[in-house]
Structures are given as C-alpha cells and as structure tokens.
Amino acid sequence: MTQINVRVDGSSYTDDVEPRTLLVHYLREQLGKVGTVVGCDTSNCGACTVHLDGQAVKSCTVFAVQADGCQVTTIEGVATGEGESATLHPVQRAFHEMHGLQCGFCTPGMIMASIDLLKENPDPSDEEVREGIEGNLCRCTGYQNIVRAVRQAAAEMSGKAADDPQAQPAAVDTAAADHVAAQA
Amino acid sequence: MIPAPFAYTRPSTIEEALQAIADGGEDVKVLAGGQSLIPVMRLRLAAPETLVDLTRVAELRGVREDGDMLVIGAMTTHADVLTDPLLAQYGQLIVQATETVADRQVRRRGTFGGALAHADPAGDLPAVALALDAEFVLAGPGGRRTVPATDFFVDYLTTALDEGELLVEIRVPKLGEGWGVRYEKFNRVAQAWSIVAVAAAVRREDGRIAEARIGLTNMGPTPLRASATEAALVGVDVSMETVTAAAAQAAEGTSPSNDLNAQADYRQHLAQVLTRRAVAAAVGL
Numbered sequence: 011m012t013q014i015n016v017r018v019d020g021s022s023y024t025d026d027v028e029p030r031t032l033l034v035h036y037l038r039e040q041l042g043k044v045g046t047v048v049g050c051d052t053s054n055c056g057a058c059t060v061h062l063d064g065q066a067v068k069s070c071t072v073f074a075v076q077a078d079g080c081q082v083t084t085i086e087g088v089a090t091g092e093g094e095s096a097t098l099h100p101v102q103r104a105f106h107e108m109h110g111l112q113c114g115f116c117t118p119g120m121i122m123a124s125i126d127l128l129k130e131n132p133d134p135s136d137e138e139v140r141e142g143i144e145g146n147l148c149r150c151t152g153y154q155n156i157v158r159a160v161r162q163a164a165a166e167m168s169g170k171a172a173d174d175p176q177a178q179p180a181a182v183d184t185a186a187a188d189h190v191a192a193q194a
Numbered sequence: 195m196i197p198a199p200f201a202y203t204r205p206s207t208i209e210e211a212l213q214a215i216a217d218g219g220e221d222v223k224v225l226a227g228g229q230s231l232i233p234v235m236r237l238r239l240a241a242p243e244t245l246v247d248l249t250r251v252a253e254l255r256g257v258r259e260d261g262d263m264l265v266i267g268a269m270t271t272h273a274d275v276l277t278d279p280l281l282a283q284y285g286q287l288i289v290q291a292t293e294t295v296a297d298r299q300v301r302r303r304g305t306f307g308g309a310l311a312h313a314d315p316a317g318d319l320p321a322v323a324l325a326l327d328a329e330f331v332l333a334g335p336g337g338r339r340t341v342p343a344t345d346f347f348v349d350y351l352t353t354a355l356d357e358g359e360l361l362v363e364i365r366v367p368k369l370g371e372g373w374g375v376r377y378e379k380f381n382r383v384a385q386a387w388s389i390v391a392v393a394a395a396v397r398r399e400d401g402r403i404a405e406a407r408i409g410l411t412n413m414g415p416t417p418l419r420a421s422a423t424e425a426a427l428v429g430v431d432v433s434m435e436t437v438t439a440a441a442a443q444a445a446e447g448t449s450p451s452n453d454l455n456a457q458a459d460y461r462q463h464l465a466q467v468l469t470r471r472a473v474a475a476a477v478g479l
Contacts, residue, residue: 029202053233065302144384145297
C-alpha cells in the first residue's frame with residue numbers, strides 16, 4: 011500500500027492505495043465519486059475523463075498513486091453550490107438543453123472533455139468540436155446534439171447571446187417508426 | 195481489468211531512475227506517460243515486477259536548442275510538443291504527426307520518448323524520428339551513449355535500449371529556411387492507429403529538390419525510409435510529374451503485414467499514394 015494525498019472536487023483526502031489501483035477505481039470505490047464511469051477496457055471510450063491538475067485525462071489510464079499531490083476534478087465537481095440550489099456548469103446545462111445525450115453513459119466524460127476543449131479553444135467550429143472530443147465515444151446520439159451542446163455552451167460562456175437558429179436540438183431526435191410513434 | 199500487482203517507485207532525477215531500474219529485480223518496466231503500457235497491463239499482456247514512474251523527473255521534460263539541433267526531453271508530452279515555440283518554428287514535421295496521435299486526453303499524458311521507446315510500427319513518431327535522422331541519447335549505469343535512429347529501431351516493439359538503460363533525450367536537426375514538411379496518415383476512424391502513414395521533409399533550392407527525407411509508418415516491423423524515392427527526388431524540378439514518378443518507388447524494399455485493416459499489397463499501394471501527397475504538399479504543389 012502507498013499513501014497518497016489528493017484534492018478531489020475541492021476536498022482533501024489522504025488514503026492508502028495499492029499501486030495498481032487505477033485512478034477511476036479509486037474515485038469510484040474509495041471516494042464514492044460514481045459520477046465518473048468506466049465504459050471500456052481499452053482506454054478508447056473516454057467515459058472516465060476527469061481533470062488532473064486542470065487537464066483532461068482518461069482516469070482508467072492513470073494510476074491513483076500518480077495523482078498524489080494533484081488536484082482532481084470530476085463531473086461531480088463542476089457545478090457550483092450544493093443540492094437544490096446548485097447551479098450547473100454551462101456545459102452541463104447545454105447538454106441538458108440541447109439534448110446532447112440519450113442513455114447518458116458517455117455524458118460525464120463528454121462534458122469533462124468539452125470543458126477542457128473550450129478552455130483551449132473558446133469558440134470552436136463544428137469540426138473543431140468533433141476533433142476535440144474524438145477521445146470520447148457515444149454509441150447513441152450520432153454526436154449531432156453533442157456538437158450543438160458544446161457550441162451552445164461556448165456561446166454562453168463567451169457571453170454571446172445564443173440566438174443562432176442552428177442552436178436548437180435536432181427537430182426529430184427519435185427514429186421511432188410511424189406505427190410505434192402512433193401508439194405513444 | 196485491473197493490472198497484476200507490482201512494486202512502484204517514483205524517482206525525481208535521472209540518477210535515481212537508473213538506480214531504481216537497477217534495483218527493480220528481473221522484470222522492470224519504465225512508466226512514461228503510460229498510455230500504451232497501462233492498457234497492456236490492464237489486459238495482463240504485461241505484468242512487470244517493478245514500475246519506475248518517470249512523471250516526476252523534471253529534467254526529462256522540455257525542448258531546448260543546441261546549435262542547429264533541437265533536443266527534446268523523453269518525457270515531453272505530446273501536448274507539450276503541440277504548444278512548444280521551438281518545435282513550432284523548427285519541428286513542424288513532429289508537430290504535424292503528434293497532432294494525429296490518439297486523442298486529446300491521451301496526448302496530455304503520452305510522451306514523445308515513451309512513444310519512441312515503445313517502437314510500435316503503427317505509431318506515428320518512429321517514422322518521423324527516422325526521417326529526421328534523430329539521435330537517441332541513452333543513459334545507463336556506465337554513462338551515456340548516442341544511437342542513430344537507423345540503429346535504434348531493431349524490430350517489432352524492440353529498440354537498441356539495453357537492460358538498465360533509459361532514453362533521456364532525442365536530438366533532431368532544426369528544419370528552417372527552404373524546408374517543407376507533411377505527415378500524411380491514413381486510418382479509418384477517430385483515434386485509430388495508422389494503417390499506413392508517410393512523413394516527408396523536402397528542401398527546395400532554386401525550383402529543384404535538393405534533399406528529401408521520407409519515413410514510412412507501419413510498412414514493416416520497424417519504421418522505414420523510402421530510400422528509392424528519396425534518391426529519385428534529388429535534383430529534379432518541382433512538378434507533379436517528377437513527384438508522382440518518384441513516389442511510385444515508395445514501397446520498394448518494404449514488407450508490410452497483412453491484418454484485419456489491410457493486406458500487404460494494399461499497404462504498398464497506400465505508401466505510394468501517401469508519399470505522392472506528402473511530398474507534393476511538402477514542396478507546395
């Protein structure tokens with residue numbers, strides 16, 4: 011066991027970990043930060059993305075001991091305030107408003123990668139968003155509303171009014187066949 | 195999956211790192227950015243006894259000038275490479291190839307030296323290092339030695355690094371006035387490895403090609419130079435015809451693999467097409 015000191019979402023922790031413990035497992039199992047999820051076994055999907063000293067990394071591909079002395083921000087630490095009075099981060103809000111998710115499993119990683127992208131490029135084009143989040147896989151949405159959400163968040167964060175008519179969720183989000191839709 | 199147990203050390207100097215490697219037992223692995231090693235350990239394809247983590251060895255990270263060479267510390271991350279002013283000025287081929295490595299998060303952790311020491315033939319940086327005739331500075335218990343790129347890449351995932359040695363820095367020539375570069379990569383989906391890629395650096399002089407350096411990614415168990423194409427380009431006028439004719443020889447002497455992505459003959463075809471595109475772009479056609 012190795013002792014580590016980390017600051018996660020604003021709180022300090024001192025814990026003993028096995029060197030082989032992955033950061034994502036430490037966050038979920040020892041700290042209960044289950045907002046960060048594990049989506050694959052191959053470092054491809056990006057669902058486990060967190061910020062390590064302010065930079066987006068895949069927490070399944072970092073050992074917890076490597077975070078010793080570092081600051082970690084997870085999806086649970088990006089909103090301000092607590093409970094009922096919490097204010098979502100603009101990127102969280104944009105994913106909600108633009109319906110940038112379906113099952114939601116990739117969303118924590120998508121949001122953490124997007125926040126990192128917008129810090130570096132505050133006004134990305136559609137193409138730059140797609141390249142910026144290439145390390146995050148979504149198997150539901152086809153990415154259309156995710157890209158809209160990131161651009162909506164960019165507009166909001168830079169103080170521009172989001173009056174772009176494009177900045178709407180896609181008109182048809184479900185591909186339900188007519189006979190199924192009629193049952194609704 | 196969770197990796198097998200290992201002993202972990204985190205040195206803060208090269209001296210301490212070499213000592214940790216020497217003391218680490220039979221099966222020591224050096225952990226650079228970990229973006230290839232940790233996935234391999236998670237799949238239990240590797241289960242080292244000791245891991246020597248270099249992430250806190252500050253002297254291994256950064257880029258500096260040394261006359262007409264650039265010296266890149268082995269632990270310089272891909273993200274560092276993309277924002278470094280010296281590389282922006284003199285190392286555009288490295289920058290272009292690094293932009294295509296994996297994805298944003300992986301580039302934050304993954305390192306230049308780690309990618310070279312891993313020596314994956316589908317990795318983007320070995321072919322670039324070979325095309326640039328990079329020099330690899332290795333530190334060991336007996337001191338330092340410098341190995342040219344042609345000797346560094348020995349075989350599939352195998353380099354000239356001996357047991358107990360550490361890659362500390364990579365020296366590449368500055369490419370300034372007159373040089374044009376391009377990294378052309380072919381893959382199918384985001385963050386995928388290269389099926390084939392071509393790194394080209396070409397120097398023009400008075401409308402002719404004075405010098406050409408072309409590295410091939412994933413055309414054999416090690417990165418390769420397209421020597422026949424390089425020779426054919428020297429002294430020719432810059433035109434699409436001369437570039438196309440020279441690029442037709444790009445696959446000479448290569449022995450690419452067959453795998454799920456491509457057959458060998460398709461890879462050889464790709465090498466010619468990508469070499470033509472890379473050289474044309476490098477000379478501004």
